[in-house]
Amino acid sequence: MCWTKPEFFFVGRDGHRMRGNAVYQAFVRARKKVGLTLTFHDLRHTGQSLAAASGASTVDLMKRVGHSTAVAA
Numbered sequence: 001m002c003w004t005k006p007e008f009f010f011v012g013r014d015g016h017r018m019r020g021n022a023v024y025q026a027f028v029r030a031r032k033k034v035g036l037t038l039t040f041h042d043l044r045h046t047g048q049s050l051a052a053a054s055g056a057s058t059v060d061l062m063k064r065v066g067h068s069t070a071v072a073a
Helices: 022-034 040-055 057-066
Strands: none
Touching: 040 057
16 A cells, blocks of 8 residues: 655655644654754754755756845755
8 A cells, every 4th residue: 555645745645635734733743852952943044054065056046945146045
């Protein structure tokens, strides 16, 4: 049995789209469990930093986060 649906990135155990802020709530529980003070938005910055460190161009970084100027990226 397949538990994924092509139109949703996050699905529940029943295969349906997760409701509301279920992903965020799971993140908060995991964060508390390991004792971090990282915010959900910090993951966006971490992803950008890792992409830049691995050689992504400024244009690539801009596309990843939807920025229209290099300064914002």
